[in-house]
Amino acid sequence: MVALAALVGLVCGGRIRALARSYDDAPALVPDRLWPPGLELAAAAVAGLVAWRAGPPYVCFAVIAVALAAVDWRTSTLPDAITLPAYPITALALLPTGELPRALAGAAALTAVYGLLWLIRPAAMGLGDVKLAGLIGLATGALGWQALLTAAFCGQLLGALYALALLLTGRGDRHTEFPFGTFMLLGTLPALCLLP
Numbered sequence: 623m624v625a626l627a628a629l630v631g632l633v634c635g636g637r638i639r640a641l642a643r644s645y646d647d648a649p650a651l652v653p654d655r656l657w658p659p660g661l662e663l664a665a666a667a668v669a670g671l672v673a674w675r676a677g678p679p680y681v682c683f684a685v686i687a688v689a690l691a692a693v694d695w696r697t698s699t700l701p702d703a704i705t706l707p708a709y710p711i712t713a714l715a716l717l718p719t720g721e722l723p724r725a726l727a728g729a730a731a732l733t734a735v736y737g738l739l740w741l742i743r744p745a746a747m748g749l750g751d752v753k754l755a756g757l758i759g760l761a762t763g764a765l766g767w768q769a770l771l772t773a774a775f776c777g778q779l780l781g782a783l784y785a786l787a788l789l790l791t792g793r794g795d796r797h798t799e800f801p802f803g804t805f806m807l808l809g810t811l812p813a814l815c816l817l818p
Contacts, residue, residue: 661692668811675815676765679715683761684814686711687807690754694803700750708757721764728763728770729756735774747802754803762813769813777809 665688672684686708694700709729716725736755740747758777762769781802788794 661688664688671811672814677719679719679764680761680814682715683708683712683757686757687810691804691807694750694801694807698799698801700748700754700803702750702753705750705753705757709760712757712760716760716764719764724766725760725764728767729760731763732756732759732770732774751803751806754806758806758810762810765813765817769817772817773806773810773813775809776812777806780808781805 665685668688669681669684672680686704690700690704690708693704713722713725716722733752733756736747736752740749740752755774758773759770762773781800784800784805785794785798788798788800789796794800
């Protein structure tokens with residue numbers, strides 16, 4: 623199953639790269655020459671690792687997460703065309719686990735937290751991050767509240783460490799914007815791969 627999941631990730635990696643390029647309205651943060659075959663290998667590794675540790679129902683979410691992270695990192699955009707269909711896809715994949723009610727509660731909880739943060743300070747966070755939070759809550763909520771809290775904490779921690787690195791290297795100041803969704807998605811890896 624792990625090898626099959628890795629193969630799915632490898633095949634989807636090329637499509638993810640093409641998808642990320644299709645959102646090139648914004649200036650690219652990652653040049654094209656750095657992508658192949660790194661994106662394919664990253665998608666394969668993430669899909670295989672998630673299948674091994676969390677199980678087959680999470681492979682779809684893993685591939686979608688790589689796609690969203692790649693698009694966000696490249697363009698600072700989390701497109702609704704990917705995020706919104708990911709909800710029913712992830713929910714259908716989780717249906718056989720019997721944990722869909724807890725997953726939906728996790729999605730609602732994390733959406734509420736990020737929605738409140740967005741309402742308090744809309745300039746600091748995009749609405750795409752709020753929509754992404756619900757998707758992360760859906761995927762990690764099925765594993766339990768500890769997984770959801772781990773994903774939320776790790777995403778915030780990784781984003782804060784990146785912001786600190788920007789400050790310390792002089793490549794940014796406290797008003798510098800960066801694609802936070804990528805760090806939110808990276809934060810789900812420990813929740814999906816270390817806790818189950």
